[in-house]
Amino acid sequence: MGEVQGVARSISNAPPAHYTLKIQLFSLLESTSGQKHESAEFEAGGKWYVSSFSINHKNVKDHHSLSLYLDMSNTSSLKLGWEVYAVFRFFLLDQNKDNYLVVQDALLKEKRFHGLKLEWGIDQFLSLKAFNDASNGYLVEETCVFGAEIENFSKSDTECFESKVFVTGDQKWKIQLYPKGRRHGNGSHLSLYLVIADSTTLSPASKIYAEFTLRILDQVQARHIVGKGNYLFNASNQETGWARFATLSYFNEPGNGLLVTDVCLVEAEVTIHGIARAL
Template identity: 50%
Template sequence: MSSLNLDEQDGILRTISDAPPTHYTIKIQSLSLLSKYSLEKYESGEFEAGGYKWKLVFYPNGNKSRNVKEHISLYLVLAGANVSQTCWEVHAAFRLFLLDQNTGKYLALQEKNERHFHGMKLDWGFDQFLSLEAFTGTSNGFLMADACVFGAEVFVHKEKSTCKGECLSMIKDAVMYKHVWKIDNFSKLNAESYDSKTFIAGDQKWKIELYPKGRDSGTGSHLSLYLALADQTSLPPTSKICAEFTLRIIDQMYGSGYHYQYNKVSWWFSASSPKRGWPRFISAESFNSTRYLVKDSCTVEVEVTVQGTASALE
């Protein structure tokens, strides 16, 4: 091992340790079979250190996703519950070990500064832990009889919540949902507003709101129509849902292919803004014609496509 450079390089300290790793050890036998079976990496089982669960990830021919060549790569990964939380992190110092089977001593690599593990960065370690030449050289004793031994020590310093914010998730290939609401005995609707049956689009419950005598600027002269969240209290205050929708009243004289509608509109629905529509959707005069209201019945239709959601970072 005398040929190895044990000086600090690029903030990485390389030392020789007489003591084995404190927290976890992996022995890999028949290492060459990983490559034979096209296994680019090996992930260890989980182990606990500092109150958290961790695992080791070893690339015997280097981490190709990081363009590593002619080296082995070794990483420590934060595992277990809560690791997907973006605004939460664990500060830890760690050493990763490789056994020299000739001497019983360990090559240990440690970064000068502690690392912060969090939902956006679960792994830290060494792309170029050791050159393949040094790893496979029999004089160093790292790989003997096609077997090697790795290990880890992890020392957690603290954890903390790091920020407040939100996460926007847009939906690829969003699906449109159509809901049809037939309203009978329209002339007998005496309440200020009526709701359609609840329907689901984009994993969210919705309803159509109808104001027969109008609402706001449409009161007394127009029919008002809205798309609304069916239960706004179920949505956290910091969450939003982006939905594109179209509201229509079917023209019963010419069939379902004809209708009175407003153009498609996109809106961010939330607990504080649970509905969107038009107080002057259609004038009472136009609506009461024989086209839209036939035998005291009308049909309202909505098409809803949930395009994305925004929620608080955890």
């Protein structure tokens, strides 16, 4: 199929998690070279659609290429100045082997979408020569199947995610996760904290000594990221944790299993060793 610099190709037996598009009579699309063709809208942490072009690259040996792009749609509901960071992959079914060619940008996996940049993609997804070769299984009897998978996690207007409130030692707690970091982890790390959820239960003289564990689960290989600590909570100190719990590059890397189809799993264990209250 030929290699293109900056493009990573792999084979997957699993179908795309978010969207599959079956096209029949593909030659009708191919005959309109240079025109944009759009898929139906689909949901994956936002509204998206896939668009395609057939482009003539004069400086490439197999110069007619199939190009695929991911576009954001329905952005009117987002706040002014919004930004979305997403990692995405395109899929193409090999109908002979019943597996998928997976293609993504190898140089800059996380793309920044915003009001002036609603579209990212791969200009040279696959040469039309390779695509039309029946032995490759991509186009069979004028039919092909494309797909898209998106890991859309962080939005600049979502500074902090909070867990549901849970109770340990008659005290209400919650977990706070900052997807783009906080304090000295801002912009480089994911930040994670254990927080007293209801501060009204603490009088000025109340103190709670707790041992705790916070972890983000590796959903693929069970190699979880774990932080452990002890802390004396009181009315003035209601949270503790790590501003640099995990680097954003490691967290967003698909193979590390921390973010799978736009989902991360966070756990907390809290043990109360002592409670002091004013008489």
